[in-house]
Every structure is written in C-alpha cells, then in structure tokens.
Amino acid sequence: MAQNRKKTGTRLTGRIVLPGSSSYNMARMEYNRRFSKFPRVIVFCRRTQDVINAVKWARERGVRLRARSGRHSYEGFSSVNGGIIIDVSEMNQVRVDRRRRLAYVQTGNPLARVYRKLWDKRVTLPAGTAPDVGVGGLTLGGGIGLLSRKYGLTCDNLKQVKMVVASGRYGAKTIIANKKKHTDLLWASRGGGGGNYGISTAYTFRVRPIKMVSIYSITWKWRDLEKVFPTWQRWAPSVTNRLTSTIEVAAKQVGTIVSTGQLLGSAAELRRWIRPLLRTGTPVKAMVRTVPFIEATKFFAEGDLNLEPKFKISGAFGFRPLPREGVKIIRDFLSHAPNKHSTVWCQSLGGTGSAVSRVSPTATAYPHRKAETIYELSARWRNNGEQQRNIQWVKRFRRALRPFVVGDYVNFPDLRIKNWPKAYYGVNFPRLKRVKRKYDPHNVFRFAQSIPVD
Incomplete structure (x- = not known):
C-alpha cells in the first residue's frame, strides 16, 4: 500500500x-x-x-x-x-439492552436491518420507510416516519452519538456527545444534518416495546383529488397521535391518489378513525389489517422499490391545510408532469398530541416542530435527455406552492434553494454555525450545503 x-x-x-x-x-x-x-x-x-x-x-x-x-x-x-x-457501511453492529430500553447502533446500518435487529427483541425506533437509507443520515437530519406523531422523530430518541472529528492541524479523534458532555454537539446532531461536524460512527437510541400494529391503504381515482386532498389535510392532524398517515398523488397518467397509515391499536379502531376518508369521494380500493410491526415496515417500504434510478426531489412543510388554490396547483402540475413517475407525497407530523410538535423549535436543531405536514415533490427518469425537463418541473412546482408552504427538510436537500440555511434550519442556523466553529474550525467536513464556519 x-x-x-x-x-x-x-x-x-x-x-x-x-x-x-x-x-x-x-x-x-x-x-x-x-x-x-x-x-x-x-x-x-x-x-x-x-x-x-x-x-x-x-x-x-x-x-x-x-x-x-x-x-x-x-x-x-x-x-x-x-x-x-x-x-462507513460495513460498520453495522446493533446491540439492544431491552431492560434499559436502549439500542447501540453503528452508523453503517440500513434502516431495514435496524428494524429487523430491534424486532428480534420486540422493540423499535421511530424512523423512516426507505429500507436501504442509512440510519446515520436519517437520524442526523431528523428522521420522520409512521411512529412520529406518537414517539417523535428519530433524532428525538437519540441519547448519545460517537463522532470522529478533526483535531489540531492534521489530526482526528473520537468524541462522545451526550447530555453530560459535548451537549452542544448532541443538540446539533438532532436535526443539524449529516457530515457537518465530523463522521458519526455509533448512536445510542431510546427504543420502545412493539408487537402488533394496524395499517390501512385507500386508493381513489384522479377525479376525486379536490375532495380527497383537503379532507386528508384536515383529518390527519386531528386524529389520535397513535395514528400517523400519508397521502400520495401520482401524475395524471397514473391517475391515483393513495393514503396509507399506521395505528398503534386494533383494526376495528383504525376502521373507525379512517371513516371520514372512506366517506370522501369514491374509494376504488381499501385495506385495513393488523400485522406484526416488522411486516408493517415492509409494507411501507414497498413504495421505495423499483423506482427510476435518477431523480430530483424537493421538500416543504405545511403549517395549515392548502387552500383551494394550493390544491389546484397540485392538480395542474401533476396534470402536466414530465412523465408518469412524478408525484407529490405528504405525511402527517403535527396536530393532536403530536410528539413532534410538543418539542420546542430550538430544543433540537430540527426547527419545523409546529408543521402539520411534510411535502415531498419528486420527479424520476431513466434517460439523461429527460433530466432538465424533470428538474425544471420540480423547481417550478416548488415555486408555485411557496405562498402556502414553508422551508425544506434537510434530508430532502435541494441545491436550487438559494436561502437553504433558513429553509433547513430556521432560527437554529446561528447556533449551528457556533457548533461548527467549535468542532470543525478548519472546515474539514464541507460540501455544497454544509454548515459554514463563518
């Protein structure tokens, strides 16, 4: 060598x-x-x-x-x-202390493996749906998923992080951040984005007992968009915090609207909760069932499989339901999507008793605590010739929705956002810069949208 x-x-x-x-x-x-x-x-x-x-x-x-x-x-x-x-993908140990309800997770674990290892002990971590996303990036940016309204974001359950940081002129060392030492770095690691201060190698999480959950899926045709989307937006934050839900509107070429969700409760209870959705428009398909939690993670992961290999995504947060004009923008853009692989996806975050919104916007680096929903605008394609059309479509879509939505999620980064520090970090950006100056004064860990030193 x-x-x-x-x-x-x-x-x-x-x-x-x-x-x-x-x-x-x-x-x-x-x-x-x-x-x-x-x-x-x-x-x-x-x-x-x-x-x-x-x-x-x-x-x-x-x-x-x-x-x-x-x-x-x-x-x-x-x-x-x-x-x-x-x-760090080959650093993938997972250890569970069920008695203390803690899990030690190395940073290379994909989410599906974390869920599986925790399930062996019948515990889990509130996290996302994509099975192959790395637990590190997910956690450091926030971590939203189908247990968020009950148990908070992934980063809210982060107790300790082990990180390799730059040291001196040419060196590097390991430090541990928890509630007793390097508390500012732990704060920044809860939503301040991955790769900004050093390279995280291991996390200690609080985990929750879990066994069975109930899941639902309802499909409507395109013609029901103006009825279904406003109903879901009003309904999703109003239900019990044990129920987190999503809605996805596909391009008109596909012509479907699908809402899914997960309840910590029985199928009979879930049927009662989703009644307002079932009474809206004309559902063409509906499913409710109780399954082991690990089966639910596989069900929600299915949407992330067999996707086109190239994509452009942008995100935003909704603090109130879209008005009629906003729903019309969704209809117009998905009526003229660059191809059938374009969608808008939303997940409920806030509302009644939500663990996400109970936390102060400055208590962690993740600032979007009071948002009711998160939006993901996505376009996907295969051939390079389609690239500019797709990227421009996402850019125009985001711009059109801007009067009705706020900011962006750092785990849905978008290089087209000019004022990205405000979009991702809001009021927490000045403090994040102070943490950066302290732990990475030479700006060793930098990329296009990394936290700057000055």
Whole structure:
C-alpha cells in the first residue's frame, strides 16, 4: 500500500478501493444515479480507527473528503470527484439492552436491518420507510416516519452519538456527545444534518416495546383529488397521535391518489378513525389489517422499490391545510408532469398530541416542530435527455406552492434553494454555525450545503 503513505504520513486502513479496481464502479455509485462522480479512493471502514486514519490521511494531503453510509444523499453530497469517500457501511453492529430500553447502533446500518435487529427483541425506533437509507443520515437530519406523531422523530430518541472529528492541524479523534458532555454537539446532531461536524460512527437510541400494529391503504381515482386532498389535510392532524398517515398523488397518467397509515391499536379502531376518508369521494380500493410491526415496515417500504434510478426531489412543510388554490396547483402540475413517475407525497407530523410538535423549535436543531405536514415533490427518469425537463418541473412546482408552504427538510436537500440555511434550519442556523466553529474550525467536513464556519 505504498501509494497510500507519505514518509511520515498516516496509512489508510480498512477495505480500500482505487480506480482501476474491478469493484470501483460499484463502490463509487450513488443511490441517485443522476450523479456519477470519480473519487481518488474509497475506504470502506470496519472500525472507528479506520475512520480516524482516513480523516488524518485526507488532511495530511489536502484531499477533499466525504462521509457516506447509505448513499441516499439526494444531491450527491456523499460523493466527490478526485477526493476520498470515507464509507462507513460495513460498520453495522446493533446491540439492544431491552431492560434499559436502549439500542447501540453503528452508523453503517440500513434502516431495514435496524428494524429487523430491534424486532428480534420486540422493540423499535421511530424512523423512516426507505429500507436501504442509512440510519446515520436519517437520524442526523431528523428522521420522520409512521411512529412520529406518537414517539417523535428519530433524532428525538437519540441519547448519545460517537463522532470522529478533526483535531489540531492534521489530526482526528473520537468524541462522545451526550447530555453530560459535548451537549452542544448532541443538540446539533438532532436535526443539524449529516457530515457537518465530523463522521458519526455509533448512536445510542431510546427504543420502545412493539408487537402488533394496524395499517390501512385507500386508493381513489384522479377525479376525486379536490375532495380527497383537503379532507386528508384536515383529518390527519386531528386524529389520535397513535395514528400517523400519508397521502400520495401520482401524475395524471397514473391517475391515483393513495393514503396509507399506521395505528398503534386494533383494526376495528383504525376502521373507525379512517371513516371520514372512506366517506370522501369514491374509494376504488381499501385495506385495513393488523400485522406484526416488522411486516408493517415492509409494507411501507414497498413504495421505495423499483423506482427510476435518477431523480430530483424537493421538500416543504405545511403549517395549515392548502387552500383551494394550493390544491389546484397540485392538480395542474401533476396534470402536466414530465412523465408518469412524478408525484407529490405528504405525511402527517403535527396536530393532536403530536410528539413532534410538543418539542420546542430550538430544543433540537430540527426547527419545523409546529408543521402539520411534510411535502415531498419528486420527479424520476431513466434517460439523461429527460433530466432538465424533470428538474425544471420540480423547481417550478416548488415555486408555485411557496405562498402556502414553508422551508425544506434537510434530508430532502435541494441545491436550487438559494436561502437553504433558513429553509433547513430556521432560527437554529446561528447556533449551528457556533457548533461548527467549535468542532470543525478548519472546515474539514464541507460540501455544497454544509454548515459554514463563518
């Protein structure tokens, strides 16, 4: 490995992939195939020391670095041309202390594996739906999902984070942030975005006992949009916090509206709660059933499978239901979508007794506590020739909705948003910059929308 060593420099450790290696193309690939970057080296770390060595190696040589676990960065922030990718996906231990209701989770775990390992002990963590998203990026940006209204965001259940940070002129070291030490870094790690201060390697989460849940799915045809969407928006925050729900409007070429949700309760109770939805428009399909929680995670993951490989996504938060004019914008844009893979998706967050909105907007770095819903606008395609049309469609859609929605979710990053610090972090941005200056004064961990030092 002489090519990885200065005379007195640090040597890379772990599984090292260089250009020319048979595994290089697979190793450099992003989840969003819109991005195709060519790093100088990719290090698959197997232990914390590998991460420390990689950060030192990069600093000694002035090489740009990126942290990566699930590869789900929608704008390709976890990849880099000519630099080093420090990939932590092979650090994937999970340990559960059921008595203390704590789980120790290494940062390389995809969400499906976390759910499965926790399920073995009949506990869970409120988290997302995409099975292959990395638990690290999900947590550090907030973490929304179908237990959010009852148990909060993933980051609300984060008790401790272990992180490799830059140290001195060329060094790196591990620190632990919890409620007793480095409390400012723990605060920033609860919604302040991944990769800003260092490379997180392990998390300690509070977990909750779980067994059975009830799930529903209702499908309507396109013609019911003006009835169904306003009904869902008024209904979703008004129900018990044990019920978190979603709605997705597909492009007119597909012509469906689908609402799904999960209740900590029985199927009979869930049927009562969803009655207002079933009485709206003319549902063409409806399902309610009680399943083991692990089966519910698979059911909600199905929507993330078999998607087009290239995409553009933007997000926003709704603090009140869209007026008629806003619903008309959704109708107009999805009537003229670039292709059938375009959608708008919403999930309930706030309302009656919501654990998300009970937390102050400044208690964690995630500021959007009072939002009732989150929006995801997405366009997907396969061929490069379709790219600009799709990107422009998302940009125009977001702009049209702007009078009715606020900000964006840092885990739905969008390079087209000019004032992204306000959109992602709101009132918490100045404090996040102070944390950045303290833990990464040399701005080692930087990318297109990383927290700046000044």
